[in-house]
Amino acid sequence: MAKRLDIQDLNLHYGKFHAVQDVSLQVHARGVTAFIGPSGCGKSTVLRALNRMHEVIAGARVEGKVLLDGEDVYASNVDPVQVRRTIGMVFQRANPFPTMSIRDNVVAGLKLAGEKNKKHLDEVAERSLRSANLWEEVKDRLNKPGGSLSGGQQQRLCIARAVAVQPDVLLMDEPCSALDPISTLAIEDLIAELKKDYTIVIVTHNMQQAARVSDQTAFFNLRAVGEPGQLVEIEETGKIFSNPNQKATEDYISGRFG
């Protein structure tokens, strides 16, 4: 069940370091929102704040609101574990549980949520692997360890694992940065497929990728090293890449940055 995200006045800190300042933006349901910007401007930090992964880092702090269909995920009565179950995440480096079997990797989230019915788990494993375009490649070795797959397959396994719990939102932090062009295309196709059912936020350094997969694009920047990162603008993707409002955005996407 796709939901929209409404980020209001988000400020993020690592100890004394103010990493991200005053970010407000909306992530539409059933669509892809891309985060772009130079390294260190806080894209990952913002992304990780959306499913409360930011706070697992010692000393990290969050101010502001993240509303999931109007409900603040940072409200005092909300359990961060529950938030992470409804807002899934795919990381830059594929991180399947290496000793767990492929099947168990896919259904790990469901098992954590208490699902025991083997038949149901098998069904979900197949459905999720199919939707991650991995089923054909692994259907004959579901009991092999997750670590035995290639890098691109591992990343698709992680996507399958994330969609298996049918999250409201799917966060992806540079999911293709360690992959070859073919695997990258496979995952881009997958994103296009998934956005029919999911709300997706993707961080990417690849401009073409942002242009290809996303509906709206947010450009982040930082004024200088050591200053907090900020949101420069967020616009419909076509507009960002053809006729952005801000000069900084245009410089960045045309490679005239810095």
Place this chain on the structure above:
Amino acid sequence: MTDSTKSERHPADAEPGAAAAPSGPQDPKTPAEPRSDSKVVRIGDRVFHSVATGSGVFVIALIAAIGLFLLIRAIPSLQANEVSFLFSREWQAGDPDNLRFGIIDLAWITVASSLVALVLAMPTAFGISLFLTQYAPRSLARPFAYVVDLLAAVPSVIYGLWGFLVLTPVISPVAVWLNTNLGWIPLFADGNIPVGTGSNVFVAGIVLAVMILPIITGVTREVFERTPTVQIEGALALGATKWEVVRTTVWPFGRNGFIGGSMLGLGRALGETVALTVILSATQEAPSYSIFDAGATFASKIALGSAEFNNNMTVGAYISAGLVLFVTTFAVNALARWIEGRSGKGKE
């Protein structure tokens, strides 16, 4: 966290000055790598390589020599032994013309006290390591870990006195309770000294548990700390609770290290002498194979026997017992290293 630990662990990887490198000498890549400035480095490499290989060979030769020495001294006495060395409960080694010595009772006291120690120390060490690496705030974890490490610095005779004088009276109600309620299990039946007052294997096991706790905790803490952050975050992002993160990532990665560390602790416990001599020497009676026995371990038997060391045959009898202990501890330690080494596999 992971990265910083790694760079601390392998400072040598970053620097070419190999003479200072503490890492293994058998790395074939280092000398083979062509480098433009390689002249000096290669000499350093070669020197380091020979020094490291040399000391390795020396250590192995030393161990082999000790084993051989023990074996040569033991054989004549073993041949003269009138009873079964492995299965006899007698120990009459004083008369060189009538040697009657068997190790079964020594083995019982040694193994029983070490196993009691493991049963108590393993879960404790697991809990402490988990707490220190996953739950405790950094400011608390460091001093706490330091205190646990300090346990290793207490001399073992102090542990012995503590066990004998302080722990025995404190723990005897527990011993009595176990004996009364679970006495139908042979392990908890009456021993060869009164349950309520004696310093027995049970007390010895508790003392040994405290003594090996720093070893097990040290190893376990380190492997738990090395759990890759990406794995922990992967589990968290699936909605795992802290405990589920431990179950799905920390434990699979650290299990072998924990078991290896426990085996190292076992090796230490098997050979412990002074503390157990103090605690367990209350009786000469043969043990009745309960944890409420007192008696002698391999090591304490040998220590107590020194008054008899006046002829080669008697010494040979004690050396035979020593040889068994030597081989056992050696095997346990080797196994520990092997298991521990496997914990790094499949990582990253």
